[in-house]
Amino acid sequence: MTNPLQKNPLLHWLLAGANGAEPTQRAAVYARLVRSNLVSVIEEAFPVTRQILADSAFESRIQRFLVQAGPTTYFYRDIPRDFLHWVQAETLSYSDLMAYEWLQFEAARHPVDLALLEPIKETVIRPNPTMQIGVYERAVHAMDPNNPSPEVFAQPMAYLVWRRPHTDAIAFQRVGLAVARFLGLASTGAQTLDELCNVLETEGTLSSAKEVGPVLAAVVQELRARDGLL
Amino acid sequence: MSPSVPVGIGYRRELHDALLSAQPSIVDFVELAPENFAGVGGAWRRRLEKIRQRWPVITHGLAMSLGSPDPLNREHLETVSSFVEAVGSPHHSDHLCASGAHGVHLHELLPVPMNKESAQAIADKIKQVQNNLGVPFAIENVSAYALLPDNTLSEADFVSEVVSRADCRLLLDVNNIYVNAFNFGLDPLEQLRRFPLDATIQIHIAGFDQESDDLLIDTHGSAVASGVWPLLEEALQHTGRVPVLLERDQGFPDNFQELLNELDHIRAIAGRVFPSSQAAP
Numbered sequence: 001m002t003n004p005l006q007k008n009p010l011l012h013w014l015l016a017g018a019n020g021a022e023p024t025q026r027a028a029v030y031a032r033l034v035r036s037n038l039v040s041v042i043e044e045a046f047p048v049t050r051q052i053l054a055d056s057a058f059e060s061r062i063q064r065f066l067v068q069a070g071p072t073t074y075f076y077r078d079i080p081r082d083f084l085h086w087v088q089a090e091t092l093s094y095s096d097l098m099a100y101e102w103l104q105f106e107a108a109r110h111p112v113d114l115a116l117l118e119p120i121k122e123t124v125i126r127p128n129p130t131m132q133i134g135v136y137e138r139a140v141h142a143m144d145p146n147n148p149s150p151e152v153f154a155q156p157m158a159y160l161v162w163r164r165p166h167t168d169a170i171a172f173q174r175v176g177l178a179v180a181r182f183l184g185l186a187s188t189g190a191q192t193l194d195e196l197c198n199v200l201e202t203e204g205t206l207s208s209a210k211e212v213g214p215v216l217a218a219v220v221q222e223l224r225a226r227d228g229l230l
Numbered sequence: 231m232s233p234s235v236p237v238g239i240g241y242r243r244e245l246h247d248a249l250l251s252a253q254p255s256i257v258d259f260v261e262l263a264p265e266n267f268a269g270v271g272g273a274w275r276r277r278l279e280k281i282r283q284r285w286p287v288i289t290h291g292l293a294m295s296l297g298s299p300d301p302l303n304r305e306h307l308e309t310v311s312s313f314v315e316a317v318g319s320p321h322h323s324d325h326l327c328a329s330g331a332h333g334v335h336l337h338e339l340l341p342v343p344m345n346k347e348s349a350q351a352i353a354d355k356i357k358q359v360q361n362n363l364g365v366p367f368a369i370e371n372v373s374a375y376a377l378l379p380d381n382t383l384s385e386a387d388f389v390s391e392v393v394s395r396a397d398c399r400l401l402l403d404v405n406n407i408y409v410n411a412f413n414f415g416l417d418p419l420e421q422l423r424r425f426p427l428d429a430t431i432q433i434h435i436a437g438f439d440q441e442s443d444d445l446l447i448d449t450h451g452s453a454v455a456s457g458v459w460p461l462l463e464e465a466l467q468h469t470g471r472v473p474v475l476l477e478r479d480q481g482f483p484d485n486f487q488e489l490l491n492e493l494d495h496i497r498a499i500a501g502r503v504f505p506s507s508q509a510a511p
Contacts, residue, residue: 004347070334
């Protein structure tokens with residue numbers, strides 16, 4: 001039996017990108033409302049990208065997203081994530097900056113309640129559970145309309161982004177890929193610096209745990225001071 | 231004295247500071263959308279906690295898309311159900327509309343074909359929702375700017391069909407009735423009276439924007455229009471004492487007092503319909 005809710009020409013016209021003859025009077029009103037809703041939430045999530053791209057370029061991307069993919073999430077707040085995935089799949093410019101901007105959103109609203117974390121031994125390395133990690137080839141944190149093409153790194157760098165307890169402020173730190181791996185490993189279970197170094201040495205990420213250990217210890221100290229480790 | 235009806239306001243983060251700075255007595259409850267708060271922490275959770283410390287919360291959903299040809303989204307429904315339970319909402323509601331199809335969700339309240347077959351298909355979905363929610367569920371009548379070609383029922387008759395077939399409740403939006411009556415050249419009071427008002431569990435009232443001589447858009451971005459207030463008074467005479475909610479989602483006034491005045495206006499109308507001798511204990 002045909003689903004009676006399929007007989008909705010306005011819905012199908014909008015899903016097809018609102019191209020062609022309007023199926024009902026004032027269908028264009030709905031097309032405008034749909035687009036306006038998307039633009040609003042996407043602009044808010046990617047404020048720096050929005051500033052760098054011209055109005056027409058940014059909105060044209062959103063229109064293409066609507067036609068080619070469209071949001072699949074039922075949560076309005078997650079539309080930017082769908083948009084980002086589409087931008088990355090299309091390999092459009094500034095997808096790295098957008099990914100970095102989204103990391104900040106993800107850290108800010110991560111569901112964990114940092115006030116409820118159980119205390120742990122000082123020797124155990126515990127990354128802030130809100131920490132997000134992204135790897136980039138250029139200094140995404142420095143990008144703005146005056147600096148849309150910043151330095152390209154000799155090697156890709158990892159950005160750690162997290163939410164600080166009490167203030168909810170977002171912090172970031174740029175680290176090498178080995179440190180990112182170190183923190184990724186630490187997030188999978190309670191381990192000490194020495195234990196983590198040994199694992200990294202065994203898997204070949206570190207050439208010598210003995211030599212690199214003091215460097216990681218300094219990173220740990222710095223991250224602890226800024227709530228990147230809790 | 232107990233208010234003649236509970237009066238509330240829709241939560242928006244732009245209103246957060248003003249709400250918390252005001253006396254708790256300015257409203258009896260706050261309405262918020264599970265989709266905006268479920269599963270998020272940080273500042274969002276802090277805001278929610280502060281609101282919950284002061285007022286009871288009633289939930290109102292944005293994305294169930296009951297009129298979509300797609301099945302209900304289980305993940306969304308479970309998230310909403312858990313949130314409704316967690317905040318202790320006495321009931322939950324969502325819109326009688328379609329928001330997408332084929333896995334794409336447009337986040338707009340689109341009209342659905344208004345006929346008996348559609349009413350049954352939507353009622354079947356509402357029953358699934360009711361089986362998952364631990365509280366009564368209501369559908370909200372939405373504003374419309376277009377009519378679909380397969381309509382065979384009026385909006386009021388369609389809403390009645392859905393409510394009856396699903397055995398659910400109605401969240402009556404009097405502003406939407408006014409907007410639709412204007413947009414389609416109908417008499418708003420006459421339309422209102424044809425809705426299944428005895429199923430009403432809550433009322434919404436809001437402002438609209440006039441886009442042209444023959445088109446109003448339900449923006450929740452301005453003060454309640456003078457022509458909408460009589461609909462609230464008429465509705466309360468049929469619904470009995472149900473919570474009334476003021477919605478303002480944009481175009482926030484510089485002076486919060488303007489919203490407080492609208493809340494007082496709701497109370498004044500409710501006071502006329504339910505004089506103090508009839509006030510709830």
